[in-house]
Amino acid sequence: MSLCDLKPGQYGYIHCIKGDPKLAKRLLALGCIEGTPVKVKLCAPLGDPIVINFRGFDLAIRKNDAKNILLKEA
Amino acid sequence: MLTAALLGNPNVGKTTLFNYLTGSNQYVGNWPGVTVEKKEGFIEDKIKIVDLPGIYALDTYSNEEKISKEFLEKGGVDVIVNIVDASSLNRNLYLTLQLKQFNKPIILVLNMIDVAKSKGIRIDYEKLASKLGVIVIPISASKGIGIEEVKKLLKGGNFFSPLNENHYHYTDDEKENYKFIEEVLAEALVKEKDEGITIGERIDSIVLNKFLAYPLFLFILYIIFKFTFTWVGQPLSDAMDEYVLGGIVSILETLLQNSSHWFASLIIDGIVGGVGAVIVFLPIVMTLFLGISFLEDSGYMARAAFIMDRIMRKIGLSGKAFIPFIIGFGCSVPGIMSARTLESEKDRKLTALLVPLMSCNARLPVYALFASIFFPGNESSITFSLYLLGVAIAILIGILFKNTIFKKDEEPFIIELPEYKMPEIKNLMMNTWEKGKGFLKKAGTIIFSMSVIIWFLSNFNFNGMTDMESSFLAYIGGIIAPVFKPMGYGTWQSSVALLTGLMAKEVVVSTMGVIYGVDLHNLLLQHFTPIAAYSYLVFILLYTPCISVIAVMRKEFGNKMMAFSVLYQLLLAWIASFIVYNVGSLIFG
Numbered sequence: 030m031s032l033c034d035l036k037p038g039q040y041g042y043i044h045c046i047k048g049d050p051k052l053a054k055r056l057l058a059l060g061c062i063e064g065t066p067v068k069v070k071l072c073a074p075l076g077d078p079i080v081i082n083f084r085g086f087d088l089a090i091r092k093n094d095a096k097n098i099l100l101k102e103a
Numbered sequence: 104m105l106t107a108a109l110l111g112n113p114n115v116g117k118t119t120l121f122n123y124l125t126g127s128n129q130y131v132g133n134w135p136g137v138t139v140e141k142k143e144g145f146i147e148d149k150i151k152i153v154d155l156p157g158i159y160a161l162d163t164y165s166n167e168e169k170i171s172k173e174f175l176e177k178g179g180v181d182v183i184v185n186i187v188d189a190s191s192l193n194r195n196l197y198l199t200l201q202l203k204q205f206n207k208p209i210i211l212v213l214n215m216i217d218v219a220k221s222k223g224i225r226i227d228y229e230k231l232a233s234k235l236g237v238i239v240i241p242i243s244a245s246k247g248i249g250i251e252e253v254k255k256l257l258k259g260g261n262f263f264s265p266l267n268e269n270h271y272h273y274t275d276d277e278k279e280n281y282k283f284i285e286e287v288l289a290e291a292l293v294k295e296k297d298e299g300i301t302i303g304e305r306i307d308s309i310v311l312n313k314f315l316a317y318p319l320f321l322f323i324l325y326i327i328f329k330f331t332f333t334w335v336g337q338p339l340s341d342a343m344d345e346y347v348l349g350g351i352v353s354i355l356e357t358l359l360q361n362s363s364h365w366f367a368s369l370i371i372d373g374i375v376g377g378v379g380a381v382i383v384f385l386p387i388v389m390t391l392f393l394g395i396s397f398l399e400d401s402g403y404m405a406r407a408a409f410i411m412d413r414i415m416r417k418i419g420l421s422g423k424a425f426i427p428f429i430i431g432f433g434c435s436v437p438g439i440m441s442a443r444t445l446e447s448e449k450d451r452k453l454t455a456l457l458v459p460l461m462s463c464n465a466r467l468p469v470y471a472l473f474a475s476i477f478f479p480g481n482e483s484s485i486t487f488s489l490y491l492l493g494v495a496i497a498i499l500i501g502i503l504f505k506n507t508i509f510k511k512d513e514e515p516f517i518i519e520l521p522e523y524k525m526p527e528i529k530n531l532m533m534n535t536w537e538k539g540k541g542f543l544k545k546a547g548t549i550i551f552s553m554s555v556i557i558w559f560l561s562n563f564n565f566n567g568m569t570d571m572e573s574s575f576l577a578y579i580g581g582i583i584a585p586v587f588k589p590m591g592y593g594t595w596q597s598s599v600a601l602l603t604g605l606m607a608k609e610v611v612v613s614t615m616g617v618i619y620g621v622d623l624h625n626l627l628l629q630h631f632t633p634i635a636a637y638s639y640l641v642f643i644l645l646y647t648p649c650i651s652v653i654a655v656m657r658k659e660f661g662n663k664m665m666a667f668s669v670l671y672q673l674l675l676a677w678i679a680s681f682i683v684y685n686v687g688s689l690i691f692g
Contacts, residue, residue, distance in 0.1 A: 049515050051163065051164055051515070052515035052517070054162075054163045054164075055159070055160070055163045055515075055517065056517070057277040058159055058160035058162075058163055058197060058277065059159055059160075059194060059197075060193065060194050060197060060277075060281050062277050062278050062281055063278060070304075070307075071307070071308075071311060073311070073316075073409055073410050073412065073413060074311070074312070074313045074314075074316040074317060074410055075410075075413040075414070076413070077412070077413050078409060078412050078413070078422075078516065080307075080311075080409070080520060084191075084193045084194045085190075085191050085193060085194070086191055086194060086519060087519065087520040088517055088518070088519055088520070089405070089408075089409045089412075089516075089517065089518045089519075089520055090515075090516070090517050091412070091515070091516050093513075094515045094516070094517070
């Protein structure tokens with residue numbers, strides 16, 4: 030399951046980040062690391078990108094990249 | 104002199120602190136080789152503060168981060184001033200940990216303590232200081248609280264004391280780093296209440312609403328345009344043109360009454376005419392930037408980028424690039440300048456190359472003249488079609504460049520949506536003034552020399568001073584005229600107008616006025632067919648931007664980009680105009 034599968038308002042916990050190593054590094058530096066609770070806040074009017082929230086701040090990210098942020102299975 | 108490096112995440116009030124610390128005693132330049140702004144400021148000539156770009160980390164490959172890292176390593180930094188958002192320490196302290204690697208004393212400035220307090224966050228400053236081995240100063244930059252303490256500390260030079268007692272070393276394992284931050288915060292920070300739904304979230308539910316987002320976005324743009332081109336900027340420009348410039352010209356005319364004709368002409372027509380034509384744009388540029396700075400500081404700009412991303416991706420750019428295009432409809436100069444805010448060098452370059460294709464205000468008088476003569480009754484649809492054509496061609500060229508010279512994988516796009524806040528007047532003013540100064544200084548020098556050259560060419564030939572018709576310019580016009588023959592307007596007059604139009608596109612109109620004289624209307628009808636006239640307008644729309652744009656292009660990106668932008672637009676204009684004329688002739692001819 031990835032971040033992309035959450036609907037606005039739903040929570041999850043980060044498992045790991047795949048894909049583009051640069052983006053992964055940036056997200057890690059921002060504190061998007063294993064176990065961090067993350068929430069999908071809303072979708073853009075055209076459905077992409079989405080706004081996610083972790084560690085108290087809002088980040089816009091494209092769905093393509095959100096697919097690479099895997100969540101822990103509940 | 105002591106050198107202090109000012110660092111922090113974006114949107115934490117870094118610029119505000121910098122402005123308060125240094126006042127007007129600051130200098131803006133560029134870091135060598137990249138289009139990242141370099142700001143330096145001084146406190147009483149004792150301390151140099153270098154305002155480094157807003158970054159989240161030091162090693163995730165962006166230009167901003169590379170610059171900051173290199174400066175910390177080689178810039179002779181004595182002390183690091185690390186400003187953080189007190190209400191978002193969890194993330195902000197990551198950069199602090201990385202900064203500790205440089206083994207320099209760190210002053211940790213906790214900004215927005217008032218906001219943190221209102222959010223129910225209480226911080227034990229001493230504990231935070233001892234845990235991290237830094238000096239902690241709580242401030243509220245927007246309210247001016249605590250700024251003096253920072254200044255005093257810097258001036259006293261006594262920040263070396265609590266060096267790294269806690270020997271935590273930044274590791275490559277982000278999990279460890281954040282674990283350490285969480286441990287520190289568990290001891291030094293108490294969160295008394297949960298906020299529930301914040302005001303920001305309420306605003307977002309409207310601003311980013313599925314149905315309201317775009318209408319609201321257009322409305323905001325409309326207001327900024329009104330502000331710039333109707334309410335404030337344009338009237339100021341007009342007033343400046345009439346009273347200031349007009350005044351200077353009449354004073355000069357009296358002063359130069361007895362000097363030789365050529366000298367008076369050089370000063371008045373050449374220098375004042377040329378440079379003045381550009382300087383009157385200053386109020387427009389500044390008001391536009393005031394509006395843009397307001398959007399940026401308020402936090403809305405990031406939202407605009409967010410809702411436009413999906414659309415901009417089609418031409419290989421991210422949502423952030425939309426803003427420069429909008430500004431470009433007013434004037435390409437601030438449009439290109441605002442491309443600075445984009446993340447990657449490639450985005451900045453591609454944006455700067457496409458922005459001049461948005462039909463700027465200066466092209467409007469040319470459309471108006473030709474449309475009223477050749478297409479009476481259809482002026483507005485003809486003009487609108489040209490604006491649309493510009494956008495359409497920008498999209499096509501964007502797709503073309505994306506797949507050729509700017510070929511790249513789609514870069515990941517992440518952008519923080521900062522909390523909304525009321526922009527501060529002082530910041531807005533300083534920002535706007537800075538932009539205005541840059542426009543005057545850099546664009547001014549090139550325009551000055553170009554004005555003199557064009558004046559010379561249009562007033563002289565090998566026999567000395569002469570009319571425009573037998574001048575070098577007319578001669579040159581005659582030489583290049585055949586190039587335009589296939590598009591239906593191969594006269595030296597129309598070619599010369601295109602040449603002088605390089606000064607500023609509205610000069611095309613005044614040049615035609617000078618060449619054809621009072622009978623402009625009838626003579627134009629003799630020289631152009633309606634299709635040729637439209638094809639001429641297409642050329643005007645697309646060809647090499649005016650020299651202010653060329654100057655800015657050079658300033659922001661260097662000679663190579665400047666040359667490329669000039670050449671590609673010439674070629675583009677020629678091809679498009681050729682197609683319009685020949686296809687048009689087939690259909691209507």
